[in-house]
Amino acid sequence: MRADWHARNHPAYWAFVVHRLSGLLLTLFLPAHFLMLGQALHGEAQLDGLLRWTDAPLVKTAETVLILLLAAHLTGGVRLLMLEFLAWRNWQKALAAIAAGAAIAVGLGFALNVA
Amino acid sequence: MTAAAQTRLWLAQRASAAVLAFCVVVHLAVIIYAVRGGLSAAEILARTQGSLPWAGFYALFVVAVAVHASVGVRAVALEWLHLRGRALGVLVALVAAVLLGLGLRAVWAVYA
Numbered sequence: 001m002r003a004d005w006h007a008r009n010h011p012a013y014w015a016f017v018v019h020r021l022s023g024l025l026l027t028l029f030l031p032a033h034f035l036m037l038g039q040a041l042h043g044e045a046q047l048d049g050l051l052r053w054t055d056a057p058l059v060k061t062a063e064t065v066l067i068l069l070l071a072a073h074l075t076g077g078v079r080l081l082m083l084e085f086l087a088w089r090n091w092q093k094a095l096a097a098i099a100a101g102a103a104i105a106v107g108l109g110f111a112l113n114v115a
Numbered sequence: 116m117t118a119a120a121q122t123r124l125w126l127a128q129r130a131s132a133a134v135l136a137f138c139v140v141v142h143l144a145v146i147i148y149a150v151r152g153g154l155s156a157a158e159i160l161a162r163t164q165g166s167l168p169w170a171g172f173y174a175l176f177v178v179a180v181a182v183h184a185s186v187g188v189r190a191v192a193l194e195w196l197h198l199r200g201r202a203l204g205v206l207v208a209l210v211a212a213v214l215l216g217l218g219l220r221a222v223w224a225v226y227a
Contacts, residue, residue, distance in 0.1 A: 024191060035217060038221045081133065
């Protein structure tokens with residue numbers, strides 16, 4: 001068991017966990033996102049009523065987490081495509097670090113603009 | 116599942132990922148720009164209503180998401196929930212149908 005854990009505790013494993021969990025959470029979020037935008041079918045006021053929710057600090061925090069998840073899934077996915085389609089280099093850890101850094105930068109960009 | 120079918124799923128996942136990489140970068144840039152000063156329906160609809168380029172972009176985005184997420188959920192259900200056969204097929208079809216149906220409805224809602 002301890003050996004199992006030791007074998008998994010490395011950047012590539014954590015990149016896999018983040019990619020899988022962010023993908024699942026985004027898939028769960030999307031129907032709600034689509035239903036909210038679909039309110040425009042009932043008029044601008046209806047959509048605006050729902051958008052007022054986004055002024056609440058708790059919703060802004062949740063949105064920032066969602067943006068982080070989306071950015072992390074994007075950068076982690078690009079990392080995977082590079083690993084699969086480009087020639088092998090000894091850059092696994094560097095790619096994971098770049099992916100994490102880029103995702104955090106996007107999250108901060110959103111948080112600063114939405115605040 | 117046959118090896119040929121698995122290859123098709125792998126290809127669908129990577130092809131949709133490549134489309135999504137482009138779509139998500141554009142979407143994130145629009146989000147970060149749009150949230151400055153708060154979100155409003157008027158601002159969103161001013162950008163999207165009657166705009167064929169935006170409708171086309173978001174329709175492509177939705178189709179790619181429906182493919183990508185359903186194949187992704189299939190892998191998770193297979194490995195973590197040990198779903199097989201008909202149950203797995205039904206779950207994948209359901210995820211794809213919900214995302215495609217609600218997604219295209221949302222695209223139409225902000226375009227029409």
